[in-house]
Amino acid sequence: MSMQLNGAIVASASLCECATPRPPEAPFAFDKPLADEQTTRPRTGDAPENGDFVANTKSAEKAAEQAEKHRARNVALRSRMRTAVRGVTAAIAGGNKEAAQLSYQKAVPVIDSLVSKQIVHRNKAARHKSRLAARIRAMQ
Numbered sequence: 001m002s003m004q005l006n007g008a009i010v011a012s013a014s015l016c017e018c019a020t021p022r023p024p025e026a027p028f029a030f031d032k033p034l035a036d037e038q039t040t041r042p043r044t045g046d047a048p049e050n051g052d053f054v055a056n057t058k059s060a061e062k063a064a065e066q067a068e069k070h071r072a073r074n075v076a077l078r079s080r081m082r083t084a085v086r087g088v089t090a091a092i093a094g095g096n097k098e099a100a101q102l103s104y105q106k107a108v109p110v111i112d113s114l115v116s117k118q119i120v121h122r123n124k125a126a127r128h129k130s131r132l133a134a135r136i137r138a139m140q
Helices: 059-095 098-116 122-137
Strands: 001-003 008-011
Touching: 059 098, 059 122, 098 122
Parallel strands: none
Antiparallel strands: 001 008
C-alpha cells in the first residue's frame, strides 16, 4: 500500500495491515527515559558498602585492621596540630603579642612531632611555622 504525502508517493511502513501497530522506538539512547535506579554503584545485599574492605586473606584482614587504627590515630594527631595552629591565630587576632608568642612556642613542638611521625610533610610544617612567626613579628 502506498500513500500520497505532499504530492510525493510514500510506501507504507507496514507490510501487513492486519498486524498490530508497534509504538515508535526512540531513535537515540539519550531519548529513552532514565531508569529509576542507578546501575553504576554496587547493589545492596552481598556487595560491600562504600569504604568497606573485603579481605581475601588473614594477612589482608590484619592489614586492614591496622590501617584503620593508624588512620584514627593520624586523624587525632592532625586535629591536635590544627588546634595548636588555631590557638596561635586566635592569639594573633586578639592582638596580644606575648600570648601569641607563648601559644606559638607551644604549637611548634606539636607540629614538629607530626613531621617526625611522617603524618605531615616537613615543608608543610615549615610553611605553617614560618607564616605564624611572620604574623607574630608583624604585630605591634
